[in-house]
Amino acid sequence: MGNKISVDSKPVFGILAGLISSSLAIWLFYERISRATRLDSLKETNYNIAQLHSAIDSLRKEIEDLKATKSLKTDLNSEIDEDSKSKKSFKVVRFKKTLSYLSSTSDADYQSAWSDCEGQTEEFFDFPENDALAEQIESNSSAKEAIDLFDKVDSLLEGSSDDYKIAFGLLTDHESEFGCNVEYLWRAAKSCRMSAQASSDAKMQKELSFKAVDWAQRALAADESNAEANKWFAISLGATSCYCNVSEKIRNGVLFKEHIDKAIEISPSDYLLHHLLGRFSFEVSSLSWIERKVATALFKNIPNGSVEEALSKFMLSEKLRAEPWKTNSLYIAKCFIKLGENAQAMHWINLALAIPVVTPEDRLSQDELVALSAKYNSNF
Secondary structure (H helix, E strand, C coil), rough: CCCCCCCCCCHHHHHHHHHHHHHHHHHHHHHHHHHHHHHHHHHHHHHHHHHHHHHHHHHHHHHHHHHHHHHHHHHHHHHHHHHHHHHHHEEEEHHCCCCCCCCCHHHHHCCCCCCCCCCCCCCCCCCCHHHHHHHHHHHHHHHHHHHHHHHHHHHHHCCCCCCCCCCHHHHHHHHHCCCCCHHHHHHHHCCCCCCCHHHCCCCHHHHHHHHHHHHHHHHHHHHCCCCHHHHHHHHHHHHHHCCCCHCCCCHHHHHHHHHHHHHHHHHHCCHHHHHHHHHHHHHHHCHHHHHHHHHHHCCCCCCCHHHHHHHHHHHHHHCCCCCCCCHHHHHHHHHHCCCCCHEEEEEHHHHHCCCCCCCCCHHHHHHHHHHHHHHHHHCC
C-alpha cells in the first residue's frame, strides 16, 4: 500500500482566516487613521476659513472706521474753512472800516492847533485742537460784539448832540473789553471831542477836550499807522489851542501838521484830511506878528502856508466829499475874500447858506456865514 500523506484542511483555513482577519484589522486601522487625518485637515481648513472670515470682518470694520474718520475730517475742515472766511471778513470790516465816510458830524471842530477858540474861526492745513477751536469761537464772538458796538457808535456819531454823549458813554462802558483796540480808542477820542463841542458848559468843554487828546494818544500807542488815530489826535490837539499859550500853540501846530500828513499818506482819499490841511495853511497865512516871532524862535523852518494853498486843499476836499459841506464852503468863501475875488466869495457864501444845519459845527458856520453875508453882500 502506498504511503499517503493526509493533510488536515482546518489549520490551513484557520491560518487563512487569521491572515484575512489581520489584514482587515490593519486596513481598518489605516482607514481610521486616514479618516482622522482627513477630519483633522478638514477641521484645520474650517478653522482657517473662520480665521479668514474674522480677518475680513476686522478689515471691513477698519475700512468703515477710516471712511467715517475721513468724513469727519472733511466736515471739520469745511467748518474751519468757513470759520477762516468769517475771520477774514471780520478783518476787512474791523481794520479797514476806520474812516468816518461822508459824515457831517465826523467833521466836528477841526482847529489846527494854531487857530483860536471855538467860534473864532478866523484863526487819523493745521487741524486745530479742541481748545484752539474753542478759542477761535470765543474770539469770533468777541469780534462780532466789537463790530456791533462800533457800528452803533458810528451811527450815533451821525446824530444829534445827545447822541454824541450816548456814544461816548457806550464806549466807556466797554473799556475793560476793548480798551487796547485802536478801533475802540480813536472812536473814544472822536466821541469825547464831539461831546465837548456839543456841551454848553465851558468847564466840561475844557475837560473833555483834553480827555479826547488822552484817548487819541492811547490810540496812537496801540497803532501809530492807523489813519483815524492820527487824524483824531490832530483834531483833538487842535481843539485845545484856546487853552494854550503862544509857544504851546505853535508847538501843537507843528505836531498837528505832522499827524495830518501821516494820515493822508495812509488814507489819501479822506476829504476831511485835505480840509484840515487847508485849515492849517489858512491859519499859518493869518499868523500874527508875535506868533510868527515865537514860531521862528522855536523852529528853524516853520511850516509854510498860503491862502492859495489853502484854497486848493479846500477845493480838493469839496471834490472828494459826496455831499455839500457847510464849513468847507465857508472856508472857500474866506479864501476868495482874502484873494479879493468878491463875486466868487459871495457865490460860495450863498451856496453854504443853503446847506441845512444839522450839527453843532453847522450852527457855528451858519452864524459866521450870516455875518459875512451881511458884511460883504452890499459891497459885492
